[in-house]
Amino acid sequence: MSKEEMFKELSDAIVSxxxxxxxxxxxxxxxxxxxxxxxxxxxxxxxxxxxxxLFERGKLFLPHVMMAAGAMEAGVSLLxxxxxxxxxxxxxxxxxxxxxxxDVHDIGKSIVSTMLQSSGxxxxxxxxxxxxxxxxxxxxxxxxxxxxxxxxxxxxxxxxKEVIEMLREQGLRDQVKVMVGGAPATQAxxxxxxxDCYAENASEAVARAKELLL
Amino acid sequence: xxxxxxxxxGDGKRIFLTKEQIIADLEDGSADAxxxxxxxxLSGDEIDKLAEILMTPSRMVGVEPGKEVPVTHDIGTIxxxxxxxxxxxxxxxxxxxxxxMHERAFGADTMELGHIDYSFKPVKPVIAQEMQTMEVCQQxxxxxxxxxxxxxxxxxxxxxxxxxxxxxxxxxFKIKEAQESMEHAAEHLTRDMVWIMQRLMSSGADGVNFDTxxxxxxxxxxxxxxxxxxxxxxxxxxxxEAGMAGELLLGLHGEMEYDGTTLAGLWPHQQAPLAAKAGAxxxxxxxxxxxxxxxxxxxxxxxxxxxxxxxxSPIPCHVNMGMGVGGIPMFExxxxxxxxxxxxxxxxIAGVDGI
Numbered sequence: 001m002s003k004e005e006m007f008k009e010l011s012d013a014i015v016s017x018x019x020x021x022x023x024x025x026x027x028x029x030x031x032x033x034x035x036x037x038x039x040x041x042x043x044x045x046x047x048x049x050x051x052x053x054l055f056e057r058g059k060l061f062l063p064h065v066m067m068a069a070g071a072m073e074a075g076v077s078l079l080x081x082x083x084x085x086x087x088x089x090x091x092x093x094x095x096x097x098x099x100x101x102x103d104v105h106d107i108g109k110s111i112v113s114t115m116l117q118s119s120g121x122x123x124x125x126x127x128x129x130x131x132x133x134x135x136x137x138x139x140x141x142x143x144x145x146x147x148x149x150x151x152x153x154x155x156x157x158x159x160x161k162e163v164i165e166m167l168r169e170q171g172l173r174d175q176v177k178v179m180v181g182g183a184p185a186t187q188a189x190x191x192x193x194x195x196d197c198y199a200e201n202a203s204e205a206v207a208r209a210k211e212l213l214l
Numbered sequence: 215x216x217x218x219x220x221x222x223x224g225d226g227k228r229i230f231l232t233k234e235q236i237i238a239d240l241e242d243g244s245a246d247a248x249x250x251x252x253x254x255x256l257s258g259d260e261i262d263k264l265a266e267i268l269m270t271p272s273r274m275v276g277v278e279p280g281k282e283v284p285v286t287h288d289i290g291t292i293x294x295x296x297x298x299x300x301x302x303x304x305x306x307x308x309x310x311x312x313x314x315m316h317e318r319a320f321g322a323d324t325m326e327l328g329h330i331d332y333s334f335k336p337v338k339p340v341i342a343q344e345m346q347t348m349e350v351c352q353q354x355x356x357x358x359x360x361x362x363x364x365x366x367x368x369x370x371x372x373x374x375x376x377x378x379x380x381x382x383x384x385x386x387f388k389i390k391e392a393q394e395s396m397e398h399a400a401e402h403l404t405r406d407m408v409w410i411m412q413r414l415m416s417s418g419a420d421g422v423n424f425d426t427x428x429x430x431x432x433x434x435x436x437x438x439x440x441x442x443x444x445x446x447x448x449x450x451x452x453x454x455e456a457g458m459a460g461e462l463l464l465g466l467h468g469e470m471e472y473d474g475t476t477l478a479g480l481w482p483h484q485q486a487p488l489a490a491k492a493g494a495x496x497x498x499x500x501x502x503x504x505x506x507x508x509x510x511x512x513x514x515x516x517x518x519x520x521x522x523x524x525x526x527s528p529i530p531c532h533v534n535m536g537m538g539v540g541g542i543p544m545f546e547x548x549x550x551x552x553x554x555x556x557x558x559x560x561x562x563i564a565g566v567d568g569i
Contacts, residue, residue: 057250058479061465063389070387110381154546184544186225186505200506
């Protein structure tokens with residue numbers, strides 16, 4: 001089996017959402033001598049990306065996303081033994097994610113948190129209707145290198161701008177990447193307020209986070 | 215120099231496009247809907263007609279004579295005195311005055327009474343006030359007056375309600391527990407919606423508008439369909455409008471079924487027959503506006519989805535048109551150029567029965 005075929009098998013196993021299938025494919029890839037980092041990045045993570053796309057197309061549902069994430073976790077833990085200790089415990093980044101103050105919308109933000117988490121980021125989901133200062137406090141507490149802010153209403157969108165200003169005032173802006181999202185947000189809005197990126201959906205959020213942090 | 219037409223982005227920003235760009239975006243938007251919903255894309259003639267509507271030089275447009283449709287309003291009772299935060303215009307007035315203004319001054323064909331929070335659950339503690347207001351409104355009005363509210367199943371989860379938040383449970387990989395929490399919440403939501411409507415029907419309500427069904431995913435739709443079914447059995451003549459929250463029914467539970475159909479992942483043309491089966495008189499399909507795309511892209515996409523829903527629906531379809539839906543930009547007070555063009559397109563191309 002070629003490497004490409006092996007990656008496809010790993011990815012398909014994740015999309016099947018079955019832990020047994022993922023574990024069996026990871027064992028097979030290990031026996032074929034494929035480095036753990038490649039198994040994760042080109043096989044398992046590629047599968048999770050596909051799961052995200054299928055969720056957005058209404059072909060897979062949230063329980064499937066979670067089962068796939070659980071299966072990926074099992075696959076990665078199998079590989080940890082083959083990886084240097086610091087690499088095994090290394091996260092892609094630390095992300096604080098929440099919906100800004102005044103806005104009680106929860107679902108979209110939670111799906112983004114789940115997708116980031118299952119893609120290897122350490123995610124601190126601080127909920128919805130979050131006082132703006134709490135974003136700053138959590139960033140400091142967790143030493144986060146990215147903050148995600150969701151707003152589903154035009155009236156709460158300015159909260160994203162205020163957090164960026166607070167980051168600047170406290171000298172944190174250079175060490176924290178800022179991602180914004182939510183139905184009224186756009187790339188133009190992200191540019192205007194000085195955010196580092198805008199993501200339209202959960203799978204795009206993962207892609208943008210990887211671009212900025214890796 | 216090529217002629218450019220003044221249009222908008224999905225966030226309301228003014229843009230200028232050539233005829234070729236408009237047609238390309240219409241086709242692209244229609245293809246996106248066709249791909250997602252596995253439905254027919256618009257024909258060349260329909261795309262041309264849409265382009266013609268968008269390129270009309272007038273600031274606002276209207277349907278051709280004889281093609282007029284009924285128009286109704288959600289939350290209209292508080293739109294007059296509400297502020298910009300809820301798309302209102304800040305004129306002090308009661309809900310009765312708001313309703314009567316819509317009936318007698320704005321030409322609404324039906325109206326609804328709603329309260330400021332606009333979800334069903336918070337109606338329970340103020341039910342006596344809602345009953346009294348419904349009775350007074352009914353005594354002063356001629357057009358059918360419904361009671362309108364959102365199922366909003368999220369209010370049944372922590373921190374707002376008694377059941378553990380399935381989002382938190384899912385993140386801890388407690389999938390079964392999350393699904394059970396949604397099932398319990400759906401059961402309570404159905405019970406509350408029926409209880410509230412029993413009381414409003416006793417106060418003279420002509421019916422109910424379930425607004426933004428599915429906002430909390432498939433469980434929200436499940437609960438609403440069961441409430442519709444129950445109300446139809448109890449009140450054979452009740453007028454029931456089932457309006458959706460979004461184009462895709464998010465699969466948060468994933469396994470809930472109605473009449474043998476899995477609810478998760480349904481698009482408007484698949485949602486409509488279920489609303490009819492449950493006993494609704496009117497289905498309100500929704501297509502969300504993408505704020506990063508142009509109005510031709512959004513309108514081509516919205517008309518494609520809605521046309522398929524109208525064709526599949528055994529009951530009339532009153533499409534949701536407003537801020538951020540139906541190809542209209544997401545803007546507190548959507549501009550008349552965008553609203554009138556999108557509305558004309560929905561009537562003349564998608565074939566909707568009302569707005």
